Amino acid sequence: MPDGGAPARGGLRERKKAQTRRSIQAHALRLFLDHGYDGTTVEEIAAAAGVSHMTFFRYFPTKEAVVVSDGYDPMIAGLIAERPPEEDALTALHRALDEGLARVYEADRDALFVRTRLVLTTPALRARQWRDQHATEKLFAGALTERRPAEDPFRIRVLAAASLAAVTTALTVWVEGEGAGHLPALVDEAFGALRSPCGSAPRQREEPN
Amino acid sequence: MPDGGAPARGGLRERKKAQTRRSIQAHALRLFLDHGYDGTTVEEIAAAAGVSHMTFFRYFPTKEAVVVSDGYDPMIAGLIAERPPEEDALTALHRALDEGLARVYEADRDALFVRTRLVLTTPALRARQWRDQHATEKLFAGALTERRPAEDPFRIRVLAAASLAAVTTALTVWVEGEGAGHLPALVDEAFGALRSPCGSAPRQREEPN
DNA sequence: GGCGTAGTGTTAGTCACTAACAGAAGGAAC
């Protein structure tokens, strides 16, 4: 097994680092859920994980990063790049985000819910999330351009931004419903709204009395 | 003139307050442009304006608020509510945002440019801006619902979020072009991308070689 | 002119985050 996957790399040092990181993150999330994000200091998290607050900042650049840092974006960007070039940009975004979200949803639904709710209900975390959204948007736009270099870059950026907004809205509604709804269905519905932006839903026209 | 407009309300106290507020904001923006946002402390701003740092925080809840607080959102929400009910949601958003942006653009183009660039190039300010975006989105969604109560609320939220993303993209590109482009045209183009999301621009179909 | 009520300054404190240095522990070479 030459040059195996991530875990086999294992010096004791690497393993310890990974464990410390997980420990900090786990204790942080637990404390955030118990006492709220603002009600928990970095010092407390570090103490709970048995490290100093400096070590905390060596693993996570900011307090927010403990919650916000998921590694999903590159995965989804990969899915976008793999969509067939015949597909228009919005469809490619739709399918790739659907697929990516579905994976996370199947594997980690509860964790996704808890973390998303925490982010949406904490102003500081929401701010951070939105700030990262810009980077995500550029990542997706890059993947789209790579797939179809001839397409108008401005168009691509607008659609990438709008798609992220749609997914965020779906996530928000999902959390507002206490996670009862089916997230992939909400994402589909959101993209449906983007897809037929004029008029109402495809086959349902409301009558304004 | 019973109960007149804002300026006539004038005790000396009110006038002083307004003036202090303007003074703090003006000095802050000047210092931000000179030394950067992060390179300017609240203490320096307060000193420049001839007040203590506590007074600064009594006028602006955070350092970011000095830059980000524009009062445009309610004006645009008003424009949305006034659109004729026959218009579909996206068109109403398009026209209202167009109109609102155009007003600001005509009246305060340079200030808008400077402030927008500052926000887009400063991570802390971008975060704050995005955070407020959520409130803006709810405001716009409320205006749309008021105009047409029968429409699907989820649809409305998605379209409001997507429209804001489109406008933000337009603003970003405008600033990236050093303000040379025509902002209203960019906003129109962005909404064009949203409006015909599948396939390319209306009459221009690129050929992927 | 006297008095209540803002608006303000001072001081001291919390918390996120950083820089500098010192010590401990992993890992490779012999």
Next chain:
DNA sequence: GTTCCTTCTGTTAGTGACTAACACTACGCC
């Protein structure tokens, strides 16, 4: 297994945004 280097970690001290408490000043009403 000892030596030496590298990496990780803790301690300390500091900055800067933001808050609470209290005392003081000056507006504005009578």
